[in-house]
Amino acid sequence: MDALKLIWHRISHWEYWPFWLIYYPMFPVWLYYSIKARSFFFFNAANPGMKNGGMAMISKMEIYNMIPDRFIPQTLFVDKDESPEMALERVLDEGINFPFIAKPDIGMKAFGVEKIHNKDEFQKYVNWTPSNFLVQELIPYQKEVGIFYVRKPDEAHGTITGIVSKEFLSITGDGQCTMLELIKRNPRSHLQLKVLEQKFGSQLQNVLEKNEEFVLVPYGSHTRGAKFVDISHKINEELMQTIDHICSQMEGFHYGRLDVLYNTIEELCQGKNFSIIEVNGAGGEATHIYDPKHSLFWAWREVARHWGMLCDISITNKRAGCTYLSFKDGRTMLKETGALQSRLKVV
Numbered sequence: 001m002d003a004l005k006l007i008w009h010r011i012s013h014w015e016y017w018p019f020w021l022i023y024y025p026m027f028p029v030w031l032y033y034s035i036k037a038r039s040f041f042f043f044n045a046a047n048p049g050m051k052n053g054g055m056a057m058i059s060k061m062e063i064y065n066m067i068p069d070r071f072i073p074q075t076l077f078v079d080k081d082e083s084p085e086m087a088l089e090r091v092l093d094e095g096i097n098f099p100f101i102a103k104p105d106i107g108m109k110a111f112g113v114e115k116i117h118n119k120d121e122f123q124k125y126v127n128w129t130p131s132n133f134l135v136q137e138l139i140p141y142q143k144e145v146g147i148f149y150v151r152k153p154d155e156a157h158g159t160i161t162g163i164v165s166k167e168f169l170s171i172t173g174d175g176q177c178t179m180l181e182l183i184k185r186n187p188r189s190h191l192q193l194k195v196l197e198q199k200f201g202s203q204l205q206n207v208l209e210k211n212e213e214f215v216l217v218p219y220g221s222h223t224r225g226a227k228f229v230d231i232s233h234k235i236n237e238e239l240m241q242t243i244d245h246i247c248s249q250m251e252g253f254h255y256g257r258l259d260v261l262y263n264t265i266e267e268l269c270q271g272k273n274f275s276i277i278e279v280n281g282a283g284g285e286a287t288h289i290y291d292p293k294h295s296l297f298w299a300w301r302e303v304a305r306h307w308g309m310l311c312d313i314s315i316t317n318k319r320a321g322c323t324y325l326s327f328k329d330g331r332t333m334l335k336e337t338g339a340l341q342s343r344l345k346v347v
Helices: 003-012 019-037 060-064 084-093 119-128 179-185 193-205 237-247 265-269 296-319 327-346
Strands: 075-078 100-104 114-116 133-137 143-150 159-167 169-172 213-217 227-230 255-262 274-280
Touching: 019 296, 060 075, 075 084, 084 119, 114 119, 143 237, 143 296, 159 237, 159 296, 169 179, 179 193, 193 213, 237 255, 237 265, 255 265, 255 296
Parallel strands: none
Antiparallel strands: 075 133, 100 114, 100 133, 143 159, 143 255, 159 227, 169 213, 255 274
């Protein structure tokens, strides 16, 4: 695909637009809910158990500590100043073996999430990371979903408002074309070409066997090429009971998205063979909006619907004694978030 066609594809498919271009037109909606809640930073009260309500700048380790251990991967916190040798020794002593996952303790959009295969890669990651990070055991399940959960503070049970299936960025061989040629055939992978060239180098000149699938990015991140598919039609009572059972054990959590690796949807509904790899609070998007079949106007309606629930929960918790972020603290959070994103993108 030539450069002009690729540029046009990005322009004509809103899912590739920058975050600000999608959300800035919705500022009047946020302003409406801010007036209703009497605070621009009302979201802090939605999840009293999370720093900033889970909007941003919260330690992932703090969130994992809210979740019962049996539902999450084995996870170890590593201070950025700890020597690679000492850190790796602790990791292996805990029974977390290669390959494992490393990711920033405070991060966003899967920036800095890497699969570590050996000691050299771990050394490189430690030298790279600008902050404290986590090491997690590799979960064997190959499917990922994002499940958006909402529970009003005055209600015993919550509900699921949307589910997105995340298809990892991959290519399928034809026995003739190189990996590079296959990547350039699909705009979704072509848009990730620069990063993929840095990651795979000369390996992209290899030719895959016919029908051989190669996963380029094994993470369900839209910013790293995953395709998001809305499967909200698969919401059922059994799944809602399973997710509600987990979330009700997370003190001070009412609104957010759970990212889950699982084996089959049937087993997930039954509460079997799955692992929660992320929980996003007030800052979690209802990512089923990014299904290519949805229009931007449909997405805006869905975002507004979720912001309305976020506002109502925050107001209820405020009346019960929770506090909103001050304007000063809210601005500080936004500045810190922007600085963190810049560091994670550059390094």
